[in-house]
Amino acid sequence: MNSPYWFEAAVMGVLIAIGNILLGHFEAETPKWRRVGKVFIGCGLAVFISATFGRTWFYVMLGVNAVLVAVVHCWWLPVRKGVHGWTAEPREKYYALRGWKWPPPK
Secondary structure, three states: OOOHHHHHHHHHHHHHHHHHHHHHHOOOOOOOHHHHHHHHHHHHHHHHHHHHHHHHHHHHHHHHHHHHHHHHHHHHHHHOOOOOOOOOOOOOHHHHHOOOOOOHHH
């Protein structure tokens, strides 16, 4: 491969794919184009950071993202919004938080 940034794109692609597989049911009402766009934006941002600042900053970005995810799911969702950070229950509150209509269409 001629690109020196394949590693960053592969890492981000795998992380996003795993996230979509395991947590995609929480994105039920999100348009498909936004879910696909997240892959390209995530990979592009990772390559940009690595190309501009170096691979070390790519790892820093991964760490910052992990901390942000932990803060959102362990503190902001349950404490501030009353939604369980892993199960998104109660669903009514989760849908209201996302701006979706409850009950979901069948």
